[in-house]
Amino acid sequence: MATSKPQVSPELSKHYSARMVAVFRYGSLAIAGIGFIQAVIFAALGSWVVVAMELSAFVGGLAIYFLIRRGHLAFGILAGQAALMAIAITMGLILDVPTADAPRISHLYLLVLAALGYLNYQRGKSRAQLVLIGLCLLAFIVLASAPLTSPFVVLPDMARTIGTWANAVMATTLLAVCIHAMQAEFNRKDKFSRDLMTALWNDEFQLAYQPQVDLSQNTIGAEALLRWNSPKRGAVSPVEFIPQAEELGLMVAIGGWVLEQGCRTLAEWSKNPLFRHLSLSINVSASQLMHRDFEAFVRDTLVKTRANPHRLILELTESVLVTDIDLVIAKLDGLRELGITIALDDFGTGYSSLSYLRRLPIQQVKIDRSFVQDAVNSSVSASLVKNVVLMSRDLGHTVLAEGVETIEQHALLARFGCIEFQGYFYGKPMALADFEQRIEARIKRLA
Structure with a gap:
């Protein structure tokens, strides 16, 4: 998640x-x-x-x-x-x-x-x-x-x-x-397990939004990030509670909540001329994707919320590649038919290979932050990032660099041909109201 x-x-x-x-x-x-x-x-x-x-x-x-x-x-x-x-x-x-x-x-x-x-x-x-x-x-x-x-x-x-x-x-x-x-x-x-199950039913989860920008640092979208503010535990790190949720089999339900909330946000954005161009990225776990009713749930959620599927990006980690790859491809093809964009998240950290990039029906590749942060100081990492950008573009995929924290990293990635970015340099994860105010303020400054 x-x-x-x-x-x-x-x-x-x-x-x-x-x-x-x-x-x-x-x-x-x-x-x-x-x-x-x-x-x-x-x-x-x-x-x-x-x-x-x-x-x-x-x-x-x-x-x-x-x-x-x-x-x-x-x-x-x-x-x-x-x-x-x-x-x-x-x-x-x-x-x-x-x-x-x-x-x-x-x-x-x-x-x-x-x-x-x-x-x-x-x-x-x-x-x-x-x-x-x-x-x-x-x-x-x-x-x-x-x-x-x-x-x-x-x-x-x-x-x-x-x-x-x-x-x-x-x-x-x-x-x-x-x-x-x-x-x-x-x-x-x-x-912890009992508290986690209670959190799902008591609406203790929230979404934060981290900006995604283009070459000119104009906001083009956001990634929805799950947060848990527990009355007993305070702010619980996703690093701690998401694996526990996976073990308990709660990720299908929690992921469904995230998808529905994200689609409601997209539907609201479509009503505002300042936000209707924005896309929203939502991570999908392997357990969610492989659930037999996932495609139907996505379709029903889009209908119920009236969200524009062409503005929805579903991000998959490379862990899905250790499952039945033919079944994964079939599921992704079904999602693409709905107009949804499919992204491969954290590229380079797991099981990815050129053959997977060629076979998977994806439209976006997200370069993992570890490569991005090393690229400025390491010629090897810089060469890897450059090759990933070139290879992805040759395959018709857009490339988004994650974890960008400095202007030097932004400039280097832009020189390699990357045109979409995400990281603390452009903005930390924030509440929806703060994210929208940030866009409005930038538009006013440029007006």
Whole structure:
């Protein structure tokens, strides 16, 4: 569904709650702290191999913490889990071997890592994360079941006894924290889901309008962006609530509300000579498009609102290309017959290719903001943008550049042949009344 497309790191865009970020951040510090304390203890005992292993855990924990601090949460978690899993397995095989007086205990940390991995997997489905969870559990089973011993390192009996108790307490505590975090996260998601469903019925959603302009920076249209102002939560970011709505199957209903509101706006614009030239872009999710009644709903909405279909642009993200492409083409052909313009949004970030551009019945390509913002400083990005513009024009598509923030970006894109633009340089998303007043004020200035 439509968002303001805020500039956030890819990891943070996976919708981690503040609680989850805190759990991973302080958990990484706890691992680093445990590693450092045990390194000091074993250094006093003269067990330097153990010190090296504990320092590795200390460095790994700190690395995860700083990656999270810099916004690379998902990568930090995956990399940290892999490193700490390797350390735990190595310790279990070489250092922490079972004896008649002390059992192996370090493998308990593998359960902690698996629990952290499961929390991460719930926030963003990832094959890499699933593999790491499986490896942690497999390693735990092997180390817990097989009486593996090692002749390389023999720890003092006191160190083994103290280490057994200390590590058992530490691992159990961390596992309990993970379980608590899981329960809290499930409760949060359940409450969030209820609030989201309530928002749909209580008219808590709103539309904001971000200007789209031509070469002369005259407003030619807008993109309708979904906003949720919750009485309980305040302004909720689309980055957070839209994926949740997708999981709950609410996007068809929410998207239908957005489409109807957008069409009502178009119908009102058609009555005003100052606004009747404007187009309105509305994002459509893959679940909406593939719904069996979507085309009929669009047709009925146009009839009910009396909106001009030739002023309506439906934007599709590249995620629709992983579905049945022939069915997608058939649906888009049906929408085009209604007079609606079809746009491919965020071009270049997903599954797009020249063959798709040639096959899909689209009329507009929107260049993703990441390419636009790099084009001024990167010759590679500039060349990519230029080629996309040329290729799209050759295929008969108009090109709109998203995320334009500076006059330098505007000038460069114009030189490449781009004639439509959108971004903070021309205006942030705003209420409908403010958007209309902006156009009226510009017309008065030029009169």
